[in-house]
Amino acid sequence: MARVTPRPEATHNRILIPLKERCEQCDQPLSVSNHGHRSVATLSGQWKLTLVIRQCIQPDCPNSHQHQRPEEEGRWALPHGEFGLEVIALIGQWRFREHRSVPEMHQALQARGVSIVLRSVTHLMHRYEE
Ligand SMILES: [Zn+2]
Structure with a gap:
């Protein structure tokens, strides 16, 4: 889903480092081969994640x-996702426990400072169902 509005500026930064420091096959130390970047919107703000990649x-x-990507990355968001797992969980709770509509959830997320478009709420609701 392509973004049509610019992604909001990050309010927080975090560096994620893989816990694994040695190769599982040859037991040699892993070397930092690259740094990846992800932007994840959570209920606590917009995060810029720097991922240390080892090889x-x-x-x-x-x-x-x-x-070797940081193990912690999966705790933040789904692969390629730009919203935190807690946002998806909240949408699921609102939808299936409180039977809120997509526009209601969209408005509630924006009120909590999450920059999100209507169709992303629908998309995340479907991801929650999966
Ligand atoms: Zn090796």
Whole structure:
């Protein structure tokens, strides 16, 4: 889903580092190969996440092409998602416990400072159902 309005400025920054420091295959230390960036909207604000990506540097290791992403990344949002899991959980609660409509949930999220468009609320409601 392409964004038509600019993403809001991050209000918080966090660096996520993989816990794993050694290669599972060859037990050599993993090296930082890259830094990824994600922007995640949560109920506490807009977060800019910097992800430290590690990789085995032994050329003959079977894991040398595998990238080790921070384990914590999955706690923040779904893969490729730009809204935090807590936002999806809240939408699910509002929808299925309180039977709120999409426009009501959209308005309530905006009132809580979450910059979101109507169709993203619908999309997240479907993700919650999955
Ligand atoms: Zn290795």
